[in-house]
Amino acid sequence: MRILHTADLHLGQIMYQYYERFDEHRHFFRQIEEWCEMYRPDALLVSGDIFDIQQPSAAVRDFFNSSFVALHRRFPDVKIVVTAGNHDSAARVQADREVWGLSGVKLVGHGPAFDVSASDDGWQDRFIVELPSGFIVALPFMSSLRSEILQSLLDCVAQRNSDGRPVVMMAHQAVAGSNSEGHTDIGNLKAFAINELGSGYDYLALGHIHRPQTLGFDIGDESREQSTYAAGIARYAGSALHVSCDEQYPHTVSLVDIDRHNGTVELRRLRIDELRHFYVLPQTGEPAFQSAEELYDSVDRFCNENGRGYIRLRVDAGCALPVDFQQTIYKKLESTDNEVRYNPQIIRENEAVDEESCEKPVFEVAELQQMSNPLEFIKKTMDNYPELKIEEIEKDFLEIEEEMRKGDSGK
Numbered sequence: 392m393r394i395l396h397t398a399d400l401h402l403g404q405i406m407y408q409y410y411e412r413f414d415e416h417r418h419f420f421r422q423i424e425e426w427c428e429m430y431r432p433d434a435l436l437v438s439g440d441i442f443d444i445q446q447p448s449a450a451v452r453d454f455f456n457s458s459f460v461a462l463h464r465r466f467p468d469v470k471i472v473v474t475a476g477n478h479d480s481a482a483r484v485q486a487d488r489e490v491w492g493l494s495g496v497k498l499v500g501h502g503p504a505f506d507v508s509a510s511d512d513g514w515q516d517r518f519i520v521e522l523p524s525g526f527i528v529a530l531p532f533m534s535s536l537r538s539e540i541l542q543s544l545l546d547c548v549a550q551r552n553s554d555g556r557p558v559v560m561m562a563h564q565a566v567a568g569s570n571s572e573g574h575t576d577i578g579n580l581k582a583f584a585i586n587e588l589g590s591g592y593d594y595l596a597l598g599h600i601h602r603p604q605t606l607g608f609d610i611g612d613e614s615r616e617q618s619t620y621a622a623g624i625a626r627y628a629g630s631a632l633h634v635s636c637d638e639q640y641p642h643t644v645s646l647v648d649i650d651r652h653n654g655t656v657e658l659r660r661l662r663i664d665e666l667r668h669f670y671v672l673p674q675t676g677e678p679a680f681q682s683a684e685e686l687y688d689s690v691d692r693f694c695n696e697n698g699r700g701y702i703r704l705r706v707d708a709g710c711a712l713p714v715d716f717q718q719t720i721y722k723k724l725e726s727t728d729n730e731v732r733y734n735p736q737i738i739r740e741n742e743a744v745d746e747e748s749c750e751k752p753v754f755e756v757a758e759l760q761q762m763s764n765p766l767e768f769i770k771k772t773m774d775n776y777p778e779l780k781i782e783e784i785e786k787d788f789l790e791i792e793e794e795m796r797k798g799d800s801g802k
């Protein structure tokens with residue numbers, strides 16, 4: 392069985408609240424098409440975070456539809472399986488699944504219900520894809536999970552798998568022990584122990600963490616083009632695109648060959664070519680900018696020489712910048728027609744250490760919603776919010792909980 396495993400497309404992502412990335416995603420899909428042509432996989436798996444936000448615009452949905460329809464038209468024999476991640480609206484993905492099902496593309500929005508029972512005949516089929524070459528158990532992001540339900544899915548596959556075909560499972564979760572360095576988005580999701588996801592798969596195709604990695608193996612292995620494993624491994628494919636200059640590691644798509652159930656997993660890392668790279672000016676190792684003139688010159692030079700990319704500036708704390716310097720920079724970039732893209736968050740260097748000015752952790756409401764105990768998280772980080780009154784927050788939480796209880800009993 393041969394699969395092409397990717398994840399975390401984040402279609403519709405907008406950088407610095409301004410720049411769209413359609414052309415970068417188009418460039419990515421072009422490579423997926425080339426790899427489908429070259430390697431003829433049995434299946435293409437996208438393990439969650441299809442979209443960047445829960446309600447993507449019509450243009451972004453159109454992009455999703457046309458990209459996957461084009462892939463399916465060109466490679467009708469490649470089974471496409473796409474699952475929802477924590478960035479996606481499970482309900483919206485679920486709502487489209489019947490239509491995609493008509494062409495054999497498998498979309499999975501909701502995970503298994505918590506109360507599935509033996510009497511609910513055939514519920515497993517909503518998650519199991521059976522191919523002549525192997526099985527795929529397609530699970531989307533689940534904010535909480537019941538191990539016995541996942542195990543019963545794998546057991547169901549085992550029952551049907553009398554001829555020892557490879558078994559692949561998909562999931563979009565934070566798994567304990569993974570390396571999330573340079574990834575600002577994941578820290579707050581509950582991490583599950585790998586054994587909570589059940590056993591009996593040969594390859595667990597994970598999404599969520601943007602850095603490609605095979606769990607339990609040296610992250611340094613990622614620089615190798617190929618690796619061979621005994622079956623039963625879990626791997627993050629990594630994201631389709633870079634999202635910041637912190638992501639210095641290569642992004643790849645995983646081409647996975649599995650000979651048989653409990654056999655050998657051959658992994659090939661297909662390097663993704665990025666249309667736009669991330670740069671800091673001046674580059675790391677050089678002293679930060681000392682004057683506005685120096686900074687303007689450097690931006691001009693970048694526009695002329697590179698002509699394309701995301702830039703962020705490092706400025707010495709002692710350097711005073713004119714009030715209109717951001718406008719001046721945007722003006723300089725106009726001539727590049729959005730090819731040079733600017734992150735207006737300046738990196739200030741050599742600042743006197745001052746607790747107050749330390750960068751505060753930023754978290755989104757969506758992340759709080761996924762925490763099992765958001766109040767606990769707020770308490771742990773409350774030093775960052777001197778103006779916050781924890782007693783009031785606690786009271787608000789209690790009130791909301793009370794209201795939710797009332798609402799539940801009313802249904």
Ligand SMILES: [Mn+2]
Pocket residue numbers: 439440476477478563598599600
């Ligand atoms: Mn995610």
